[in-house]
Every structure is written in structure tokens, then in C-alpha cells.
Amino acid sequence: MGDLISLLRTGLPDEAVMADPDVTASYATDMASFCDSGAPAVVVLPRTVEQVQHVMRVATELRVPVVPQGARTGLSGAANASDGCVVLSLTRMNRILEIDTVDRIAVVEPGVVNAELSRAAAAEGLYYPPDPSSWEQCTIGGNIGTGAGGLCCVKYGVTSEYVIGLDVVLADGRLLRTGRRTAKGVAGYDLTRLFVGSEGSLGIVVRAVLSLKPAPPAQLALAAEFPSVAAACDAVCAISQGGHVPSLLELMDRTTVRAVNDMTRMGLPETTEALLLAAFDTPDPAADLGAVAALCTAAGASAVVPAEDAAESELLLQARRSALPALERATGTTMIDDVAVPRSRLAEMLDGVAAIADRYDLVIGVCAHAGDGNTHPVVCFDPADADQARRARASFDEIMALGLELGGTITGEHGVGVLKKDWLARELGPVGLELQRGVKQVFDPLGLLNPGKLF
Amino acid sequence: MGDLISLLRTGLPDEAVMADPDVTASYATDMASFCDSGAPAVVVLPRTVEQVQHVMRVATELRVPVVPQGARTGLSGAANASDGCVVLSLTRMNRILEIDTVDRIAVVEPGVVNAELSRAAAAEGLYYPPDPSSWEQCTIGGNIGTGAGGLCCVKYGVTSEYVIGLDVVLADGRLLRTGRRTAKGVAGYDLTRLFVGSEGSLGIVVRAVLSLKPAPPAQLALAAEFPSVAAACDAVCAISQGGHVPSLLELMDRTTVRAVNDMTRMGLPETTEALLLAAFDTPDPAADLGAVAALCTAAGASAVVPAEDAAESELLLQARRSALPALERATGTTMIDDVAVPRSRLAEMLDGVAAIADRYDLVIGVCAHAGDGNTHPVVCFDPADADQARRARASFDEIMALGLELGGTITGEHGVGVLKKDWLARELGPVGLELQRGVKQVFDPLGLLNPGKLF
Numbered sequence: 001m002g003d004l005i006s007l008l009r010t011g012l013p014d015e016a017v018m019a020d021p022d023v024t025a026s027y028a029t030d031m032a033s034f035c036d037s038g039a040p041a042v043v044v045l046p047r048t049v050e051q052v053q054h055v056m057r058v059a060t061e062l063r064v065p066v067v068p069q070g071a072r073t074g075l076s077g078a079a080n081a082s083d084g085c086v087v088l089s090l091t092r093m094n095r096i097l098e099i100d101t102v103d104r105i106a107v108v109e110p111g112v113v114n115a116e117l118s119r120a121a122a123a124e125g126l127y128y129p130p131d132p133s134s135w136e137q138c139t140i141g142g143n144i145g146t147g148a149g150g151l152c153c154v155k156y157g158v159t160s161e162y163v164i165g166l167d168v169v170l171a172d173g174r175l176l177r178t179g180r181r182t183a184k185g186v187a188g189y190d191l192t193r194l195f196v197g198s199e200g201s202l203g204i205v206v207r208a209v210l211s212l213k214p215a216p217p218a219q220l221a222l223a224a225e226f227p228s229v230a231a232a233c234d235a236v237c238a239i240s241q242g243g244h245v246p247s248l249l250e251l252m253d254r255t256t257v258r259a260v261n262d263m264t265r266m267g268l269p270e271t272t273e274a275l276l277l278a279a280f281d282t283p284d285p286a287a288d289l290g291a292v293a294a295l296c297t298a299a300g301a302s303a304v305v306p307a308e309d310a311a312e313s314e315l316l317l318q319a320r321r322s323a324l325p326a327l328e329r330a331t332g333t334t335m336i337d338d339v340a341v342p343r344s345r346l347a348e349m350l351d352g353v354a355a356i357a358d359r360y361d362l363v364i365g366v367c368a369h370a371g372d373g374n375t376h377p378v379v380c381f382d383p384a385d386a387d388q389a390r391r392a393r394a395s396f397d398e399i400m401a402l403g404l405e406l407g408g409t410i411t412g413e414h415g416v417g418v419l420k421k422d423w424l425a426r427e428l429g430p431v432g433l434e435l436q437r438g439v440k441q442v443f444d445p446l447g448l449l450n451p452g453k454l455f
Numbered sequence: 456m457g458d459l460i461s462l463l464r465t466g467l468p469d470e471a472v473m474a475d476p477d478v479t480a481s482y483a484t485d486m487a488s489f490c491d492s493g494a495p496a497v498v499v500l501p502r503t504v505e506q507v508q509h510v511m512r513v514a515t516e517l518r519v520p521v522v523p524q525g526a527r528t529g530l531s532g533a534a535n536a537s538d539g540c541v542v543l544s545l546t547r548m549n550r551i552l553e554i555d556t557v558d559r560i561a562v563v564e565p566g567v568v569n570a571e572l573s574r575a576a577a578a579e580g581l582y583y584p585p586d587p588s589s590w591e592q593c594t595i596g597g598n599i600g601t602g603a604g605g606l607c608c609v610k611y612g613v614t615s616e617y618v619i620g621l622d623v624v625l626a627d628g629r630l631l632r633t634g635r636r637t638a639k640g641v642a643g644y645d646l647t648r649l650f651v652g653s654e655g656s657l658g659i660v661v662r663a664v665l666s667l668k669p670a671p672p673a674q675l676a677l678a679a680e681f682p683s684v685a686a687a688c689d690a691v692c693a694i695s696q697g698g699h700v701p702s703l704l705e706l707m708d709r710t711t712v713r714a715v716n717d718m719t720r721m722g723l724p725e726t727t728e729a730l731l732l733a734a735f736d737t738p739d740p741a742a743d744l745g746a747v748a749a750l751c752t753a754a755g756a757s758a759v760v761p762a763e764d765a766a767e768s769e770l771l772l773q774a775r776r777s778a779l780p781a782l783e784r785a786t787g788t789t790m791i792d793d794v795a796v797p798r799s800r801l802a803e804m805l806d807g808v809a810a811i812a813d814r815y816d817l818v819i820g821v822c823a824h825a826g827d828g829n830t831h832p833v834v835c836f837d838p839a840d841a842d843q844a845r846r847a848r849a850s851f852d853e854i855m856a857l858g859l860e861l862g863g864t865i866t867g868e869h870g871v872g873v874l875k876k877d878w879l880a881r882e883l884g885p886v887g888l889e890l891q892r893g894v895k896q897v898f899d900p901l902g903l904l905n906p907g908k909l910f
Contacts, residue, residue, distance in 0.1 A: 102692045102799040103828075125698055147641035158639055160648075161616065176886050182795040183827040184613055185864035186602035186652040187871060187882050188891050188909060193615075193648045197641040214698030237557045243580055243669030283738055340637040344557040372638040373558075409640035416642060427642050431631050435897060436643050442893035454643060 004062055004086070005042055011054030016092075018043045027069065027087045028080065033335045034393060035077030035418045040067070043087040049167065049175065049206045052088070056204065057173035059086055065451045066171075068200035070111065070142025073134035075336055076417030078146065078199040078453050088204060090141045097207070099124050105164070105181060106210045110141025114148075117210075126212040129156035132413070133321060141205050147197030149413030151320070154371030155247045155281075156213070158413060160196045165209030168195060168202075171444040181209050194439070199415055200450040202443040219247045220285035221313035222306040224296040225272035229253060229354070231300035232274035233347035236370045238295040239278070240343055244288060248279040249371030250320045253350070256365040256378075259326035260319050268319060269303065276301075276370065277316055323367040324378065331363055331380030335396050339403030340374040340412030352402040353377045360395040362388070374412035375403075397423070416454050424455055459517055459541070460497055466509030471547075473498045482524065482542045483535065488790045489848060490532030490873045495522070498542040504622065504630065504661045507543070511659065512628035514541055520906045521626075523655035525566065525597025528589035530791055531872030533601065533654040533908050543659060545596045552662070554579050560619070560636060561665045565596025569603075572665075581667040584611035587868070588776060596660050602652030604868030606775070609826030610702045610736075611668070613868060615651045620664030623650060623657075626899040636664055649894070654870055655905040657898040674702045675740035676768035677761040679751035680727035684708060684809070686755035687729035688802035691825045693750040694733070695798055699743065703734040704826030705775045708805070711820040711833075714781035715774050723774060724758065731756075731825065732771055778822040779833065786818055786835030790851050794858030795829040795867030807857045808832045815850040817843070829867035830858075852878070871909050879910055 008017050018024065024040040041064070046052045059066045065085040072079050081087050094111035101124050108117060114128075114135040121128045131150035132138055138148065144166075149158045165179030179185070179192035195202055226232040232251055239249065252260070252275045257268050268275060276296065280288040286306070293304040307313040328334050341349045350366060353375070357364035368375040377399050381392035400410045400423050410416075410423045425433050433455060443449075463472050473479065479495040496519070501507045514521045520540040527534050536542050549566035556579050563572060569583075569590040576583045586605035587593055593603065599621075604613045620634030634640070634647035650657055681687040687706055694704065707715070707730045712723050723730060731751065735743040741761070748759040762768040783789050796804045805821060808830070812819035823830040832854050836847035855865045855878050865871075865878045880888050888910060898904075 100797075100799065101696050103797045104695060105797075147645075149639055153639060157616075158641075160645065161612075170886070174886050176890065177884065178887060180795075180864050181797050181862050182829075182864055182867065183798065184604055184608060184795050184824075184829050184867040186613075186868060187864050187866050187875075188879055188887070189653055189657075189894055190602075190615065190648050190651065191887070191890060191894075193645050196645065198644055202644075214700060240559060241556050245669060340635075340639045342555075342558045342560075342636050343638065344555065369639075374637075374639050407636050409635050409637055409642050411642050412637065412639040413641060420642075424643055429632065431625070431629050432633060432643070432646070435631065435646060438897035439644055439646075439894060442890060442897060 004064055007058045008042065008044060008055065012044060012046060012051050016045045024087065027089065030072040030074040030077060030079040032075050032077040032417060032419050033333065035080055037080035038083030038085065040081040040087040041084045043089060045089050045092045047092045049169065052169045052204055052206050053173045053175065055086060055088055056169050056171060059448055060172050060446065063446060063448065065448050067450050068204050070139035071137045073138045074142060074146055074417065075414045076419040078415050078417030080418060082452055091139065093206065096120050099126065101126065103181065104212045106212055108140050108208055108210065110139060110205050110208065112140045114138050114140060114143060121212050122215055125215050127215045128162065128210060128212055130159045130162060133324065140208060144196050144205050144208060145198065145200050146415040147413065151248050151250065151369065154249050154369060155245050160193055162211045163192060163196050163208060164211050166192050166195055166205055167207035169204040169206055171203065171446060171448050176203065179209065197415065199417060199453050201440060201454055202449065216281035217283065218310045219279040219281040219313060220289060220307055221248065221277055221279035221316045222289045222293060222304060223316050224276045224301040225269045225303045226274040226276065226301050229274045229350045230347045232276045233350065235276055235296045235299035235301065236346060237344060238299055239292055242295060244292055246278045246292065246371060247281040248277060250277040251368040251370035252320065252323055253366040255363060256323050256327060256367050259330040259365060260322050263326040263329050264322050266319050272302065277320055279313060320367065327365045327378045327380060333381055333383045335379040335392055337377045337379065337396055337399045338411045338414040339399055339408055340372060341403055341406045341408030343373040345406040346370060346373050349375055349402065349406055353399055356395050356398050360391040362391055362395055364395065372412065418453060421455060459519055462513045463497065463499060463510065467499060467501060467506050471500045479542065482544065485527040485529040485532060485534040487530050487532040487872060487874050488788065490535055492535035493538030493540065495536040495542040496539045498544060500544050500547045502547050504624065507624045507659055507661050508628045508630065510541060510543055511624050511626060514903055515627050515901065518901060520903050522905050523659050525594035526592045528593045529597060529601055529870065529872065531870045531874040533870050533872030535873060537907055546594065548661065551575050554581065556581065558636065559667045561667055563595050563663055563665065565594060565660050565663065567595045569593050569595060569598060576667050577670055580670050582670045583617065583665060583667055585614045585617060588779065595663060599651050599660050599663060600653065600655050601870040602868065604829065606703050606705065606824065609704050609824060610700055615648055617666045618647060618651050618663055619666050621647050621650055621660055622662035624659040624661055626658065626901060626903050631658065634664065652870065654872060654908050656895060656909055657904065671736035672738065673765045674734040674736040674768060675744060675762055676703065676732055676734035676771045677744045677748060677759060678771050679731045679756040680724045680758045681729040681731065681756050684729045684805045685802045687731045688805065690731055690751045690754035690756065691801060692799060693754055694747055697750060699747055701733045701747065701826060702736040703732060705732040706823040706825035707775065707778055708821045710818060711778050711782060711822050714785040714820060715777050718781040718784050719777050721774050727757065732775055734768060775822065782820045782833045782835060788836055788838045790834040790847055792832045792834065792851055792854045793866045793869040794854055794863055795827060796858055796861045796863030798828040800861040801825060801828050804830055804857065804861055808854055811850050811853050815846040817846055817850055819850065827867065873908060876910060
């Protein structure tokens with residue numbers, strides 16, 4: 001280990017190599033529950049591509065595993081350290097190198113915080129859509145690693161749609177430039193998108209070319225109260241079938257609505273079984289909301305409350321953004337699942353989750369990016385109660401099994417990490433898994449990059 | 456070869472195995488110029504996944520290369536046969552299996568013709584955007600193989616954005632199911648998009664899940680005449696910078712406009728140096744066209760002619776769609792390049808192409824998906840004139856070199872095939888190329904799938 005640290009210091013400033021166990025221990029985990037982690041040997045905080053290359057060369061020479069990290073806001077343990085690893089934190093590579101308003105691209109380092117890029121783009125009349133709920137903390141590098149989503153995805157898609165070029169330091173320290181700055185390009189295999197969602201297991205992203213959109217008009221929202229989850233899901237299907245393209249379409253169940261009320265005193269209607277939030281950022285959002293309101297009413301909504309203006313819309317969105325903190329506050333520890341199903345199966349998914357909660361005698365609140373069929377069942381439990389913790393984990397797994405049964409995926413946007421490794425194998429099947437492992441082998445033949453994640 | 460054909464016949468109906476050399480010769484090439492091709496040993500036309508698996512098992516057993524083909528409308532020789540190969544034509548697997556209006560997806564076999572899917576989607580109020588100019592002939596499988604684009608990409612993106620799940624028969628005959636039916640999903644590496652643009656070199660796509668959009672309103676177009684290509688490109692940049700999102704933004708140079716006029720008698724303004732076509736499919740396209748007209752005028756347009764209605768718009772689009780046939784008719788043989796540059800470099804690209812045409816004493820007409828920076832310089836020549844043919848090929852290559860110099864790519868949407876193999880290596884560089892070859896090796900260790908293409 002002395003070797004490791006002194007070799008690292010030959011290419012990094014002293015302050016960028018931290019080996020104090022108290023410090024390194026603080027880099028051991030991301031925000032996932034129930035995931036194993038180890039004790040890093042050292043944490044490095046490079047500021048340049050060359051320094052990252054140096055780290056990877058040393059790691060390759062000494063055969064030491066490397067765990068790349070952004071802001072560690074991930075929810076699957078993908079950034080958890082393993083014993084004796086180098087934690088490679090990219091947070092100091094946080095410059096926005098370029099925003100081009102004609103080409104509509106941004107070129108950024110991996111440590112740029114999502115919200116900072118969003119604000120910088122907005123200042124130029126542009127828009128970087130992906131908006132995970134951790135957007136004020138999480139980094140673009142982490143977003144690329146997990147393939148992050150957010151509230152806007154129902155209209156604007158996920159991180160993958162916005163990554164068009166990457167510079168990547170490979171396991172052996174070589175630099176790969178992949179992709180493009182152009183709007184289109186099909187020169188060879190799409191290695192760029194292979195890195196998106198690869199959880200740092202194929203290389204270290206050190207620079208990204210991101211596609212931007214023109215800033216849309218401010219969105220206008222409505223809230224619709226439903227007497228049943230099934231009725232709310234019917235409305236979601238009708239909105240989709242009606243050809244509407246909301247910029248947000250979120251569902252909160254009764255448990256979630258009550259928790260949010262308790263925390264925020266927002267006065268959401270507690271009698272409802274499901275609350276649907278819809279928003280449009282179109283030229284005439286009030287007209288679009290009117291059409292959606294009619295569909296909600298036809299599906300059985302007991303009340304539809306359109307926001308009068310942007311400020312009221314923002315309040316409704318705050319309710320949604322408070323969902324997870326509110327459930328945590330109400331119930332102690334939570335475990336957030338991330339199962340996406342075809343939109344048409346959403347009602348079955350939510351009914352199934354309710355049945356699982358009953359069966360395991362647990363509180364499971366659900367909020368969902370309903371327009372995408374992406375549910376976040378939040379299993380609430382007391383970790384000090386061993387039996388409850390066991391039931392929590394078992395219900396979490398059953399929720400994934402249900403998602404697969406309904407033609408869905410075990411993860412819509414949070415990734416696999418260590419939390420869902422066994423489930424990834426189930427979703428992919430043996431042929432898919434073998435090919436994924438083959439791809440890993442091409443990029444990282446010594447298995448040094450984020451070992452133990454994904455598969 | 457007797458072995459090959461009799462083994463193929465053990466799993467395919469007689470009429471699906473064609474070994475008559477007159478027949479097989481007719482499957483030797485796609486529509487690219489200047490590309491080598493060989494004589495296939497046999498052409499097979501399976502109708503089922505199992506039959507494709509059988510073909511690949513036989514090919515693996517006998518170590519015979521397999522060249523997958525769709526409608527052979529490709530422009531890079533990616534579907535050209537090699538000597539002694541099995542041509543695997545997917546054209547009989549042409550069923551649309553499902554269109555789901557709630558999930559907004561289509562599930563199709565690879566031989567479905569692009570226009571047939573588009574029409575079937577439209578009948579359900581949905582929209583499959585990618586619209587290569589061969590859309591009445593080309594197949595979805597071919598579109599996936601090449602990563603096809605089209606006129607709509609400036610707003611709607613390319614094939615890659617619409618492929619969310621695939622069933623693929625691997626080189627050894629095993630079936631891989633990759634991707635999803637859900638709107639979102641990040642379970643493992645994105646192998647699905649790795650297949651898009653892979654030119655049949657990684658596996659045989661036998662089923663695709665495609666994402667659809669709600670059908671937009673009919674688009675309304677305008678034509679703007681410019682006294683110089685540079686002024687037209689200034690307008691393109693201003694439109695982008697102004698935050699406009701046209702559904703089409705096409706540029707035709709003087710050579711192209713004249714050729715179209717000669718063929719179609721459309722009466723396009725021959726005095727112009729560049730003609731820009733813009734269209735919007737927004738709720739108020741006339742307003743959007745008005746804003747774009749003002750930008751064109753400010754950039755120096757000598758005339759701006761908005762279409763009054765959908766029929767007039769369609770006429771303008773017909774002019775653009777006639778560009779390639781018109782250039783061919785005017786000049787005999789053509790060689791269509793496909794270089795994309797950042798939008799901000801479009802003027803430099805077009806100026807550079809004009810200089811190359813001068814230097815080589817050739818006619819090179821340019822039409823461009825200007826909004827994407829994707830140019831199609833069309834090199835016109837007489838193949839019977841050896842010196843002219845040599846100059847044509849040399850100018851074609853210089854156009855690619857110029858594209859790379861300007862930060863662009865050698866292919867925006869037509870692919871690499873055999874036509875641009877040397878250039879792919881230049882664009883990717885040694886590290887990228889090595890990784891691409893590594894990926895190929897994982898999927899096709901014996902090198903049987905479309906050998907000699909890409910790299």
C-alpha cells in the first residue's frame with residue numbers, strides 16, 4: 001500500500017492523494033441501503049485528464065481496483081468502495097468547458113454538478129433536460145455512469161439521449177475519444193452510449209459532449225385527485241393514447257401524499273387514493289392542461305386543480321420533489337425501488353405493490369414517473385427490527401419480480417450497482433449476461449474498474 | 456458448397472434457398488458506387504426466427520460468411536456480398552407484429568418496409584420519424600443496420616433514438632433478447648444501441664421494438680433564395696441560435712436546384728446560389744415560419760416564399776426529394792458523400808466542397824440536411840472516362856478529409872460499409888479501432904458476420 005500511495009504521488013499533487021483512514025472511510029458508500037462496501041486504501045482527487053491517466057496506469061501496474069465516484073448520490077451502491085481500492089473522485093474536474101449556442105452543445109468535465117450545467121445552459125437560452133431528484137448535488141459524470149433520468153424524461157428522454165461524445169481514460173491509462181460534436185454520426189459501433197449506464201466499469205469519463213435543447217417556455221401544471229390508483233392509471237393511459245406530450249406526468253399514492261402533507265403542510269387532499277400531476281411546457285399549456293383535465297375527469301378524478309401560474313405550478317412540483325424526504329421523515333429508513341413497466345401495465349404494477357405491502361405487513365409508498373411507467377416503490381422499515389428489515393428486503397425483491405413479470409425492467413434510472421446484481425442476471429438471461437461480460441473484458445481485461453458491480 | 460446448400464435445406468423450405476447463379480448474382484450489391492463485391496454461394500430467404508437460427512448454425516458449422524441484406528438501398532456497400540457467402544435476405548420477414556397506442560411502440564420484423572410502418576403507425580395516430588429518402592423501399596432491418604436518418608432528423612433524431620429493444624440471432628445461432636418495451640431502462644450495458652449502425656456485423660436482427668411518437672400536425676414549409684451559400688448557412692445558424700426547432704431544414708446548392716428544375720420543371724429560382732427549405736409541424740407553423748423568414752431575410756435572402764398550405768409545402772419537399780435523381784439524370788453516374796459537421800462549420804464545409812470541385816474540375820452538387828450539418832455532396836462523373844473516375848474518387852476522399860478537419864464525421868447516416876473503411880480507421884484512431892474490433896470479436900469470434908465491412 002505504501003507503494004500504491006507513493007506511486008500515485010509521483011503524478012498527483014499531495015493534497016490530491018488522501019490516505020487518512022478517517023477521510024477514506026467517508027468515501028466508502030453512496031446513498032443506497034443494504035449494499036456491501038469496503039475500506040478504500042486511498043482516495044484521489046485529480047484535476048486533469050493526465051492525472052486520471054496516471055492513476056489508471058498505477059492501478060494497472062499494481063493491479064489495484066479503482067472505484068470512480070461523483071457526488072455519491074447514487075441509489076444502487078454502484079459507487080461503493082471495495083476493500084483496498086483506489087477511490088477515484090472526479091468532483092474536482094468540474095469545469096464547463098464550452099457552451100455553443102449554434103451547435104447546441106455543452107462540453108463539460110465529469111464533476112460538473114447537474115444543476116450548474118442546467119443554469120449555465122439556461123443563461124444561454126438552452127436546456128439540459130435530465131433532472132434526477134439529486135440534481136443540486138449529483139454530477140454529470142455520475143449521471144452518465146447511471147444513465148440518470150428525472151421528472152422531465154416523459155417528454156425529453158434520459159441522459160443517454162444527450163451524450164454524443166466522450167473522452168474516456170481506459171483501464172490501462174490510454175485515452176479513448178469516442179462519438180462526435182455533430183448532430184448526427186454513424187461511424188462505427190456506438191461506443192459512446194455503451195458508456196452511458198456502465199457504472200464506471202468500462203472506463204473513466206473525463207470529458208463529455210452533451211446535446212442541448214432550446215429552453216422551452218415555463219411549464220404549467222395541474223393536480224388531479226383520484227378515488228383509486230386504477231383510475232389514475234387509466235388517466236395516464238388515456239393521456240398517452242390521446243397523443244398528449246406532457247413535460248411531466250407524476251403519480252403519488254395515498255401514503256406518499258400524507259407523508260408530504262405531514263412534512264410540508266401543503267394541504268394536499270388527504271382523502272384521495274392517488275394524486276396525478278401533469279405539466280406542459282408547450283406554447284399554450286393551459287389548452288393542453290384543459291384537454292388532460294377532461295381526460296382525468298372522464299377517468300374518474302374527483303377533483304382537478306390547474307395551477308394559475310408558474311408559481312403555483314412550482315408549488316405542485318415541490319410536493320412531488322418532497323415525496324422521498326417526506327416518506328423518510330415519516331417512517332425512518334427507506335429503500336427505494338425503481339421498476340419500470342410498459343405504461344399500459346402501470347395499474348397492475350401499483351396494485352401488485354399494494355398486495356406485496358399487505359403480504360409483508362409493511363408501509364410501501366409509491367411515487368412514479370407515471371408517463372414513463374417508471375415506479376419508485378419506497379419500502380419503509382425500521383432497520384433495528386431484524387424481522388422488519390428482512391421483510392423489507394424480501395418485498396423489495398418481489399417488486400422487481402413483479403416488474404419483470406409485467407414485461408418491465410428492474411431499473412428505469414437508478415442502475416444496478418451491487419443492489420440489483422442478482423436481478424440483472426435474471427433480467428438479461430444467460431446469453432445477454434455472457435455478452436455483457438465479454439464487452440467488459442474488452443475494455444477492462446484485468447477487471448480493475450469498479451469490480452463487483454453490475455455482474 | 457453442395458454441403459452448404461443441402462445443410463441449409465434441412466431447415467428451410469426449398470423455395471427459400473436459391474443457388475442459381477443468375478439469381479444469386481442479382482443479390483451481389485447494394486446501391487453504392489465504387490465498392491467491391493463478390494459472388495454469393497447461395498441466397499436464403501427465411502420467414503421465421505428459427506430459420507434464421509438454422510442458417511447461422513449451418514454457417515458456423517461450415518465456417519461460411521453470412522451477409523445480411525434488407526432492400527439493398529444502402530449507399531456504402533455494407534450489404535455487398537463476398538465470394539462464397541450466404542446472402543441472408545430478411546425481406547420475407549416483413550410482418551408488423553404489434554402497434555400499441557398506449558405504450559407508443561411498434562414491434563416489427565426486420566423486413567418491414569419503412570413506409571409501410573410509417574403508414575401503419577399513422578393509421579393509429581402515431582409517427583415513426585426516421586425517413587431516409589429510400590423510405591418506400593428500405594427496410595427497418597436495414598435502417599437499424601445503417602443507423603438511417605432522413606429529412607425529419609433535425610427535429611426527431613435518427614433511427615438510434617427509436618430502437619428500444621431487439622431480438623438478435625447471434626453468429627452461432629443463439630437468440631439474444633436485448634433492451635425493453637418500457638419507456639426507460641438502464642439494466643446493464645446498452646447492447647441494443649450497439650446493434651444500431653453495426654451493419655449486420657454483430658448479429659442478425661430478427662425483431663425490433665420501436666418507440667413511436669404521437670403524429671404531429673401536417674408541416675408547413677417555406678423556400679428562401681440566397682445570393683450565396685454562406686448567407687444561407689448564416690440563416691441556418693441564426694435559426695438554431697434563435698431556438699427554433701423546424702421539422703425540416705434543407706439546403707440545395709445552385710447545381711442541385713438547376714438539375715431539379717431540368718427534371719421536374721418546378722420553376723425553382725435558377726438565379727439563386729442556395730435554396731433553403733424550412734418546415735414546422737408545430738401548433739402554429741405560420742408563426743414559426745414567419746420568424747424564420749425574418750431571420751432568412753436578415754441573413755441576406757433575396758426572396759422568401761412561404762407555402763400557403765400543405766399541398767404547396769409538399770411540392771417544395773418534392774423538390775428536395777428529387778435532388779438525387781435529378782443530379783443523376785443530369786450527369787450520369789453519381790457518388791454520394793455523407794459528411795456531417797458541426798452546424799457552425801457548415802459554410803466552411805460547403806465552401807471547401809466548392810473548392811474541391813474546382814480543383815478536380817468536376818461537378819459536385821450539394822444538398823444538405825442543413826439543420827443537422829449533414830451534407831450530401833454528390834460527385835458527378837462519367838465512369839467511362841478513367842481519369843474523371845479517378846478524380847471523382849479522389850475528390851470524394853478529400854471531402855471526407857475536410858469533414859474531419861472541421862470537427863465532423865465521415866458519415867452522418869449512410870454508414871461505412873466497404874466504401875469508407877479506410878476513413879473509419881482515420882476517424883476513430885488506433886485506440887477506438889482496437890476497441891471496436893474487440894467488441895466485434897465478442898459477438899462474432901469466427902468473423903462470419905458481414906466480413907470485410909466497417910474495418
